Amino acid sequence: MEKIKLHSFSGDNYDIGVQQGKAVRGMIEQAMSLLPNLDDFRLMKPRLLPTSLFIALAKRRASKLLEGDILKYYPEQMQRLRGIAEGAMTSTSTLLFLQSTELLMGAPTDKNYRIPACTSLGFTAGKTEEGVAVVAKNFDYINELEPFSITCHIEPTGRNRTLGCTMPPLPGMLDGMNEHGLTVTYNYAYTTDEPKNFVPLSIALQEMLETCTTTKEAVNFITGAKQGGHGALLMIADAKGEIMTVEITPNNSSTREPVDELIINTNHYHTENMKKFEVPHDAVWNGKIPEGWLGRRILESSEKRLARARELIDLNHKMDFKKICSILSDHGEDNQPSETSICRHGKYVSTIRSSIFYPYKKKVKVLYGKTCQNQYTDFTFL
Numbered sequence: 001m002e003k004i005k006l007h008s009f010s011g012d013n014y015d016i017g018v019q020q021g022k023a024v025r026g027m028i029e030q031a032m033s034l035l036p037n038l039d040d041f042r043l044m045k046p047r048l049l050p051t052s053l054f055i056a057l058a059k060r061r062a063s064k065l066l067e068g069d070i071l072k073y074y075p076e077q078m079q080r081l082r083g084i085a086e087g088a089m090t091s092t093s094t095l096l097f098l099q100s101t102e103l104l105m106g107a108p109t110d111k112n113y114r115i116p117a118c119t120s121l122g123f124t125a126g127k128t129e130e131g132v133a134v135v136a137k138n139f140d141y142i143n144e145l146e147p148f149s150i151t152c153h154i155e156p157t158g159r160n161r162t163l164g165c166t167m168p169p170l171p172g173m174l175d176g177m178n179e180h181g182l183t184v185t186y187n188y189a190y191t192t193d194e195p196k197n198f199v200p201l202s203i204a205l206q207e208m209l210e211t212c213t214t215t216k217e218a219v220n221f222i223t224g225a226k227q228g229g230h231g232a233l234l235m236i237a238d239a240k241g242e243i244m245t246v247e248i249t250p251n252n253s254s255t256r257e258p259v260d261e262l263i264i265n266t267n268h269y270h271t272e273n274m275k276k277f278e279v280p281h282d283a284v285w286n287g288k289i290p291e292g293w294l295g296r297r298i299l300e301s302s303e304k305r306l307a308r309a310r311e312l313i314d315l316n317h318k319m320d321f322k323k324i325c326s327i328l329s330d331h332g333e334d335n336q337p338s339e340t341s342i343c344r345h346g347k348y349v350s351t352i353r354s355s356i357f358y359p360y361k362k363k364v365k366v367l368y369g370k371t372c373q374n375q376y377t378d379f380t381f382l
Helices: 013-023 025-037 039-044 051-073 075-087 092-104 143-148 201-211 215-223 293-312 321-328
Strands: 006-011 119-123 134-142 150-156 162-166 175-178 183-189 231-237 243-248 253-256 262-265 349-358 363-368 377-380
Touching (some): 119 183, 162 349, 175 349, 243 262
Parallel strands (some): 006 150
Antiparallel strands (some): 119 262
16 A cells, blocks of 8 residues: 655645645545445435435535534634635535534444444553553544545644644544644544534544643543534543543543553443433334444444453553554454454444554554554654
């Protein structure tokens, strides 16, 4: 596989957006043409409604829900989003529609459940051979979207530079760090908590990276941030080696510290305060789909990956790059790639990107595709 390209954008947020839009114009056009073929899209569209009319209505609704909240709470990121639309030669409503898919991901269909499900690992300095904290993540997502990962270095005027991974239409990072070493990874969680506003979490995370420098500052920021949609488990670390997990829903949050010098995040909550907001696991038949089936499918995959990661981490030995890679590329005790292995090989959802962050060194390793099949590319701040 060829070396991963680094996209570099600088200036005010609108200029950065224009540069990004020009760089990824073809990818955004490709994504819009692909979208009607995705099961998640077909699930949302009424059967008899023409696709073109449904997209027009969805764009209008996304603009109504998202634009005001993003502009109110994160005006810098709204300027970047408008710039992306300008550079990509598309409308702001199209970009807002694509942002809204982040809020809707993981919806069940009649026959299958396309559930994004990631694995993140956090090691304190005392747990690694190099004596520095390390954060690693497999990003598991819909197979058709594998070609749409991009890695960006962003230098906004008067704000922290950021380096990390996202997707073409998004102004915000999905997993990234800033020039001070502050790092975040973002795992989906599934919640019944209803949002009061509709800002995609990736936008709040980008604002966090651009304005905070330490784990403590970042935790304070994100637990008070305005965001909506699904839940999440955020791994946050800084250059001094402080690591914490923030378990979050649209309106609630709780934090979790390392145990035995490590933290593992999959896709279910650990803290008692947050478990009550989780999608229920009890199956109740509603005549079409067992209502608890989605919750049980999430929990099954999440718990299996969590247990396997714990099994692979030797509490009596320190971790190095090779050992971390072996966990991220693991296929289970029987070495059979599956929907529940850490390196996920699913019919609908698989590992499509992997990242390893070194906050002290301000360095990240990025791999596109399945972790077992490709090699990492190193990036540091320019």
